[in-house]
Amino acid sequence: MTTQxxxxxxxxxxxxxxxxxxxxxxxxxxxxxxxxAGVAIGKLLPGAIAALRGVxxxxxxxxxxxxxVLIWLMITPMMMKVDFSSVRNVGRRPAGLLVTLFINxxxxxxxxxxxxxxxxxxxxxxxxxxxxxxxxxAGCIILAAAPCTAMVFVWSHxxxxxxxxxxxxxxxxxxxxxxxxxxxxxxxxxxxxxxxxPFNVLLTSVVVFIVVPLVAGAVLxxxxxRRHGKAWxxxxxxxxxxxxxxxxxxGTLVLIFAFQADNIIGRFFNVVLIAxxxxxxxxxxxxxxxxxxxxxxxxxxxxxxxxxIGASNFFELAVATAIALFGPESGAALATVVGVLVEVPVMLxxxxxxxxxxxxxxxxxxx
Numbered sequence: 001m002t003t004q005x006x007x008x009x010x011x012x013x014x015x016x017x018x019x020x021x022x023x024x025x026x027x028x029x030x031x032x033x034x035x036x037a038g039v040a041i042g043k044l045l046p047g048a049i050a051a052l053r054g055v056x057x058x059x060x061x062x063x064x065x066x067x068x069v070l071i072w073l074m075i076t077p078m079m080m081k082v083d084f085s086s087v088r089n090v091g092r093r094p095a096g097l098l099v100t101l102f103i104n105x106x107x108x109x110x111x112x113x114x115x116x117x118x119x120x121x122x123x124x125x126x127x128x129x130x131x132x133x134x135x136x137x138a139g140c141i142i143l144a145a146a147p148c149t150a151m152v153f154v155w156s157h158x159x160x161x162x163x164x165x166x167x168x169x170x171x172x173x174x175x176x177x178x179x180x181x182x183x184x185x186x187x188x189x190x191x192x193x194x195x196x197x198p199f200n201v202l203l204t205s206v207v208v209f210i211v212v213p214l215v216a217g218a219v220l221x222x223x224x225x226r227r228h229g230k231a232w233x234x235x236x237x238x239x240x241x242x243x244x245x246x247x248x249x250x251g252t253l254v255l256i257f258a259f260q261a262d263n264i265i266g267r268f269f270n271v272v273l274i275a276x277x278x279x280x281x282x283x284x285x286x287x288x289x290x291x292x293x294x295x296x297x298x299x300x301x302x303x304x305x306x307x308x309i310g311a312s313n314f315f316e317l318a319v320a321t322a323i324a325l326f327g328p329e330s331g332a333a334l335a336t337v338v339g340v341l342v343e344v345p346v347m348l349x350x351x352x353x354x355x356x357x358x359x360x361x362x363x364x365x366x367x
Contacts, residue, residue: 031344034253041254042261049258053328063208063324067255071316072213074248077241078153079217080224082171093165096293096302100169103289103310104147105176109184111284112144113137113192115277124273132331136274137193139335142322144281145184147173148312151347152305155312158351161305169309174214177314181206185321195332197325205321249316253340256319259328260337267334274338279346286311286350290357300361304354312347315340 042049057063120133128136148155156166186197225233257264264271289310293303318336326332 034250035257038254038257039261039264042258053259067320068208070248070252071209074245075213076217077245079214080221082167095296096298096306097169099289099292100306100310103285108285109145109188112281113141113188115281116140117192119277134193134195135331136335138189138195139322139332141188142185143313143318143336143339145181146314146317148309148314152309155308156305159304159354162301165302166305201324205324209317209320252316256337263334271338274335275342278339278342282311282346294360299364300358313339315343
């Protein structure tokens with residue numbers, strides 16, 4: 001964590017103090033168990049799941065209230081960690097941030113749209129209907145247009161990334177997402193899938209799933225820092241939120257997979273097809289970002305988290321948005337759920353690759 005107003009350029013790369021916790025060490029296990037539990041609950045308790053699925057913020061809003069509450073519980077503590085004042089300090093080391101922004105907002109949404117269009121309209125056309133193709137393209141685009149927020153800190157931790165710089169990248173991406181997510185999704189979904197995206201529903205999704213936790217986190221951070229000081233805030237309060245964040249993440253996964261139980265079991269072959277372009281785009285974007293970082297001689301503690309941020313997705317927002325736009329049983333929602341299936345094992349493999357190639361980068365001097 002940075003100190004308030006500290007110069008990012010003078011901070012040491014943050015090592016994983018004390019090693020990985022149980023959650024990070026067995027992350028893929030917990031996620032797999034939640035996925036399986038969600039599918040089982042969805043099949044065993046269809047009435048209860050249907051009732052939960054029908055709980056919305058206002059009639060016809062299509063914003064699922066249980067998922068929204070879980071996302072708030074998960075993202076708000078993450079947003080409380082973000083020091084937006086640190087954004088102004090990145091000017092002394094802009095290369096890492098610029099590469100990440102280039103991948104997130106210039107390359108990733110458009111490359112995902114192209115890959116999804118090519119695979120679902122042509123390569124896999126014999127296996128799916130045109131209507132399914134349009135839905136899967138839309139879901140993939142929504143997934144790629146939402147840069148990772150909540151899991152960024154885990155990926156940075158696993159690669160011993162510079163925690164201060166990671167906070168800067170999260171802060172800037174969140175601010176840009178407020179402006180670009182809606183127009184990007186509208187433009188690309190309509191262009192690649194020929195589906196119409198209701199602007200009001202999409203904007204409401206952004207407000208509910210990004211603006212609310214972001215503002216809540218920023219306000220709580222400011223109030224609590226002024227009242228109790230930085231040492232108490234970071235040393236006492238934030239660690240107490242860790243179980244809440246983890247429980248909310250796992251609960252979100254259970255609920256998402258419960259909502260999609262019939263889709264996952266009934267269309268398992270389609271799940272495999274959807275996973276192909278999503279997996280390819282993750283490795284492509286991670287490799288491109290990492291290669292650009294190396295070319296620009298960015299230090300590894302910035303390059304590795306930057307590559308991971310540029311490749312991973314804010315899947316909670318993507319799933320919630322797809323459900324809001326097209327419904328919980330839609331092909332678009334299924335595509336974003338497949339993104340969850342792919343995200344953790346693929347990103348862990350990217351973390352491992354980054355750690356094995358640390359020697360590609362010059363040794364970093366401790367300040």
